[in-house]
Amino acid sequence: MKQLVDFLPVVAFFGVYVVADIYWATVALMVAAVVQVAFFKLKRWKVTGQMWVVFWGALVFGGITLAVRNPLFIQWKPTIVYWIMALVIIGSRFVGKGDHVQRALGKVLTLPDKAWRALCWAWAATMVLAGVANLLVAYQFSEGFWVGYKFASAFAIPILLTLGSIGYLAASGQLPKAPADSQADS
Numbered sequence: 001m002k003q004l005v006d007f008l009p010v011v012a013f014f015g016v017y018v019v020a021d022i023y024w025a026t027v028a029l030m031v032a033a034v035v036q037v038a039f040f041k042l043k044r045w046k047v048t049g050q051m052w053v054v055f056w057g058a059l060v061f062g063g064i065t066l067a068v069r070n071p072l073f074i075q076w077k078p079t080i081v082y083w084i085m086a087l088v089i090i091g092s093r094f095v096g097k098g099d100h101v102q103r104a105l106g107k108v109l110t111l112p113d114k115a116w117r118a119l120c121w122a123w124a125a126t127m128v129l130a131g132v133a134n135l136l137v138a139y140q141f142s143e144g145f146w147v148g149y150k151f152a153s154a155f156a157i158p159i160l161l162t163l164g165s166i167g168y169l170a171a172s173g174q175l176p177k178a179p180a181d182s183q184a185d186s
Contacts, residue, residue, distance in 0.1 A: 005036055005039055005040070006036075006051070007154065007155070008031040008032045008035065008036045009029050009033045009036060009054065009058060010029075010150065010151060010154040011032075011151075012025075012028040012029060012031070012032035013028055013029040013032070013147070013150075013151075014027045014147060014148075014150075015028070015153040016028035016143075017147045020148070022065075022071045022074065022143060023065070023066060023069070023071075025147070026062045026066060026071075026074050027062070027066070027067050029057050029058050029062055029074070030059055030062040030063070032058075033054060033055045033058040033059065034055075034059075036051065036055070037051065037052075037055050049088065049149070050085060053081050053084050053085065054081055054094060056083075057077045057080055057081045058077065061074050061076060061077035061080070062074055062077070066100055071143060072138070075134070075135075075138040075143075075146060076135070076138070078130075078131070078134045078150060079131035079132075079134045079135050079160075080131075080136075082127045082128070082130045082131035082134065083127065083128065083131045085127045086124040086125075086127035086128045086131070088100060088126040089101065089120055089123050089127065090120070090121075090124045092120070093117070099116055099117070099120040100120065100123075101116060101119045101120045101123050102116040102119075102120070105119075105165075109176060110176060111169070111176075112174065114174075115168075115169060115172070115174045118168060118172075119165055119168070122165070122168065123161060123165075125159070126160070126161055126164070130153065130157055133153070133163065134149075134150070134153070137149045137150075146156045
């Protein structure tokens with residue numbers, strides 16, 4: 001359920017853009033970001049740092065977009081969010097117990113520090129590249145193409161991070177083995 005609510009702002013933005021324009025889509029993004037945080041608060045779920053960055057990014061860049069009637073501000077929002085996330089991921093290597101990736105996945109994976117470090121740098125690099133890619137699409141393609149790209153990339157980036165992490169761990173021999181099925185021995 002939480003994962004579905006995570007995508008509410010981008011789905012609202014895309015859906016409204018399809019039937020209206022970028023300014024109404026920006027309003028929908030801002031409203032959806034507020035609803036998302038309010039829903040998490042009502043359910044007493046933890047509002048993550050990433051969600052707060054998206055929330056404030058939507059409100060600030062959405063507000064500027066609407067105030068000056070320039071869609072470039074909302075097009076810059078994903079890049080700023082990705083780059084902030086990259087800085088948080090890198091900074092987490094030096095502050096606190098374990099890095100951001102380890103805190104996110106450490107409940108389900110036990111890995112040596114070398115693997116956590118590699119995943120940390122790979123995730124940060126992915127965020128930096130995602131920000132650059134967003135700007136390339138925003139400046140080189142039509143607004144409609146950018147909206148479609150943003151919608152697709154919102155789902156693709158987490159999948160690529162997951163598959164890339166699994167691929168790295170498997171290739172380096174650090175992927176934890178699944179427990180043996182006790183019924184297979186009988």
